[in-house]
Amino acid sequence: MKLFSVTLVVNGRAVTLRVEARQSLADALRGELGLTGTHLGCEHGVCGACTVLLDGEPVRGCLLLAVQTEGTEVTTIEGISPPAGLNELQESFRRHHALQCGYCTPGMVLSLHALLARDPTADEEAIREAISGNLCRCTGYLPILQAALHVAQSNRLKRADTSSTQSSA
Amino acid sequence: MIGARLVRVEDERFLRGEGRFVADISLPFMTEAFVLRSPHAHARISRIDIGPALALDGVQAVVTAADLPARLPPIPCRIPTHGNMEPFLQPVLCRDVARYVGEPVAVVVASNRAMAEDGAERIAIDWQPLPAVADAIAGLKPDAPAVHDAGNVASRWGFDLGNVETALSEAAVTVRQTFGIQRHTAMPLETRGLLAVYDGARRMLEVHGPTKVPHTNHALLARMLQVSTAEIRFIEPDVGGSFGARGEFYPEDFLIPWLALRLRKPVRWIEDRLEHFAAINHSRESRFEVTAAADAEGRLTAFDVKLVADLGAYIRTHGDVVPSHAAASFPGPYRVRNYRVAAVAALSNKTPSGTVRAPGMFEANFARERAVDMLADKLGIDPAEIRRRNLIRREEMPWRVGTESVRRPIIFDSGDFSFVFERAVSEFDRTALPRSASGTIRRGRGICALVEPSAFGAFESARVEVDGEGFVHVVTGATSQGQGHETSLAQVAAAVLEVPIDRIRVRHGDTGLIRFGGGTYASRAAVMAGNAVHAAAVAVKAKALRTAAQKLEVAEEDVRLADGRFELAGTPEVNITFAAIARLLAPGNAELLQSPTVANIADNDGLTASCHIRGVPSGTSVFAVHLAEVAVDVETGQVAVERYLVAADVGRAINPRIVEGQLIGGVVQGLGGTLLEEIVYDAEGQLQTGTFADYLLPSVHDAPAITAMVIEHALSPSNPLGVKGVGEVGTSGAAAAIGNAVARALGVPAAINALPLTPERVIAATCAGPVP
Ligand code: FES
């Protein structure tokens, strides 16, 4: 089987992968780099468990071929997790019991991470839209919405804080 | 600790992407298996040629039924049934005749999955298609093709309680309706998978991937392989959901370990989604013909039910338990003493079936609660009122339904149904938003009252151990597929031993760590594993107390547990920590060996206790009320659930946050089964739904606002903690509540009788008549 060389940045580090043409990005991340936080739920682009960020935007790791990612920057759940513990969004998931089996969780967190990076004070509608392509079979979604809304709300407060500090200055 | 809304200890690893699911595990020299499955619903195999597959580079083995050990039995049924299931059991690979699309025919093992698939493509099979039974009810006709030589009926049974004929003839009103529940299933987000590795020199077979009932399956695999149970270890990894379907003994649960043994190489098999659709247990497909009667005051006087369940092509591990539960529990929370049911478990050329969250109950609740609403309508009584008038009363507990399922009587152990009912109804009223019909939108409210029998199974085991550093190990025979047992069981141990939760480690699903285990099914883990851990922790505490008293040379009554140490009451400086006691009790402890008091501490086998607790045959019974408000667009047929409330008397909640999560998640799963999910076959028995694009799961857009009322009112008398199993009640009443709401919205009481409530069915219902 012919192997292709692909060079990209994964979680901030340049890597060169040797992959078959038919290998998906998700398989390459999991199999070649051991980044098993990217999950496969359907392998046909519906469930969102394989969501990763490609140049900051959520994409389906199961639909993208590894060979298509030459020169891109890929971020996985491992890439947005702090060296120890949880980031603010992850912590909010935990506080709101927004996961049960945890299988959909990395994809959910990445979709919302991308949304909140773009729109830190996203409203419920935007949050629903952001995870409309991420299936969760366990939680019934409501706790996930609450987890994301909580972060958006605290961003709103932080923003109000900064602007009031600025105006008082 | 019991009752605390703790955040879960397992969350961090999942949130960081550090969960370890079976597909995340790989081993040096690992091979991968692909299961070749029948493309036909019913066909005879006249020839299989595996030669070309074996010749392919990278392919290491190809096996068919011809390679299986001689006298290998089919997969047995693990539950009592209503008939002899032997003729209908499934072999691990089909030999002559394939009976459903997806039946395993051969397994190819290769260096990687893609090569195994390439190999499978080269297996040549001559198939002779046979006529198929695509619908079990059609299969009951005398001229229907036979799924098995023994016919198309696995079992027939029934109950006839009270006097149904008299009640029907004396009734003020009766309704008669046939309800159809569609085939659907659990659909966990992670597909199944196994990784088996055999160390031939040490005669040790390790299997990663089992869940739900690993101890049961471990013993079965040993029997099928004819090896000692000591030569096999099952290890449960993190598991991406089960909801009842995953973790039973499937053909692959023999094939993959057996191949690892044969090849002496690690063999991994990870199911893909299409395969999952064809291979996992399906469930729920059934038809209920219901006659229900009431007197002029709206007192329910009789239920007369004919039930046919389509169990698919083989009888699997669960036998006929799904229709069995439905038949036994049909009367629900009502004081109805005249009840008759005639049930048939029928076969068809479709994937075999098993249990899925609220097995039989989701179906029975839908049929019964729709019929009760139809009676209310005829009598001109409000749906809440008719239920109010019929609920079993507190003083009538324990209530014996008079039926049994899997040889266990259906008894409701406790409950104050009216109390829970009124709280649920008034809360839903209180939070109502002023909304009404507008344009093409019709609104309606639906209600369902139910009792969920739960926490079945003979026993559960637990071991609690304190180590020399003061850490507490909890080993349970139960398993976890996302429910949060690592937290809730830690809470139980923490409550008894008064140690912080971060000093406790809970291990589950590993036959190498605990000799016996029941497992996780029938909403039993909190009840059975919770109480087993409780009993073991109490025993550890008693042992520690005894040892502390001896060491401190004081009376046991004068020793108190405080802040993780045992101290002399009133003289806290005289104390000994848990860790020190554990060290003292370790066999070979120097102090004990030298100590003249050695004779006083006879049980120096570590600070540990194992407990095996017996289950109560009838389990625990949770009363629940579901209320749904829907908006139906009569032009598009779209149903939107706008507001939902589920109230359940859980006895005692170990962690209310986890209980709420079970209820809310359960409701959305039930909503999927009500509005969206359906496994479709065509008339030839070809599977039509093989992707999430054809089989729709609820997405975030389908999730309504849900209020989960966790009520702790009637403690279960069956167990010291008083807890009741709550994993299934969220799902159990969803079709009933939503179905009733849609029928109300449309003003067609009789027209909502087939699930799922697709736009086509809803539009047909608006045109009044029932639809197929
Ligand atoms: S695995 Fe990629 S969308 Fe499901």
Ligand code: FES
């Ligand atoms: S937490 Fe299990 S699928 Fe979302």
